[in-house]
Amino acid sequence: MVGNDIIDLNEASRASNWQRPRFLDKLFSEQEQAYINSAENAFKMVWRLWSMKEASYKLYTQIAPIRFYNPKAFQCTINKDLGTVKYKNFYCFVQSKITSNYIISEARLKKQKLNSExxxxxxxxxxxxxxxxxxxxxxxxxxxxxxxxxxxxxxxxxxxxxxxxxxxxxxxxxxxxxxx
Known part of the structure; x- marks a missing residue:
């Protein structure tokens, strides 16, 4: 099982106002907001965390096939290009790649190199x-x-x-x- 998510950074910059009041509070935990606030590039960190949550959600729905919206409940931790996401008893590894054009994240139950095309x-x-x-x-x-x-x-x-x-x-x- 696998989940992935890609973010076009130009589109995200054009179409999103992630700095508006309460946006971060609705989607990200205190720890995740600390990652954003201490990041060299807060914009890219926001979208990396979002892509990690989305990739993990896609993986989770393969295991427990039910649709819902609760991104804040998917808790991300980051160590360089590898992260983990926890939701209730679900835990997965997320590999991310950040380029000048996009961010891609891929979630799996075991550590594995990024394979998304x-x-x-x-x-x-x-x-x-x-x-x-x-x-x-x-x-x-x-x-x-x-x-x-x-x-x-x-x-x-x-x-x-x-x-x-x-x-x-x-x-x-x-x-x-x-x-x-």
Whole structure:
């Protein structure tokens, strides 16, 4: 099982006002806010933490398939490019990579190197980008796989016999996918 999330830093800068009152309080614990306040680049730390929470949430919903919104409950800790996220009895490792264009985070139950494939979209528009991302995933695996969603709306790959966990993410000009 795996979860990933990508943040287009230009899009986040353009579309978000993370410095507005109470924004950080709604999404981040005191410890996470301390990471933000002491970071060399607070903007990138905000979006790194957010991508860690999103990747972990995607992994969690593969284990306990229920949809909910409670990002503050997913508690992040960071040690260089490796982090951990805890939610109730759930615990996972999150590898993050920060570039000048995007932040990618990948959550797994065991420590593992980042395996997400990153694409820069040709298409404009959310629906077209989603289709482009799914097509790239299927192309990378061969035509014997189908991308489906289970009854809880979690994406899975099927070859007719087996099911494989997959995570897809896109934001702004960038998309990413990873197969467990």
């Amino acid at each position: 990153i694409i820069e979209f040709v298409s404009l528009g959310y629906s077209r980008q989603s289709d482009e991302l799914k097509a790239k995933l299927i192309d990378s695996l061969g035509s014997k796989f189908r991308l489906e969603k289970n009854v809880f709306d979690v994406p899975i790959l099927s070859n007719g016999k087996e099911l494989f966990h997959v995570s897809l993410s896109h934001h702004g000009r960038y998309g990413s996918y990873v197969r467990a």
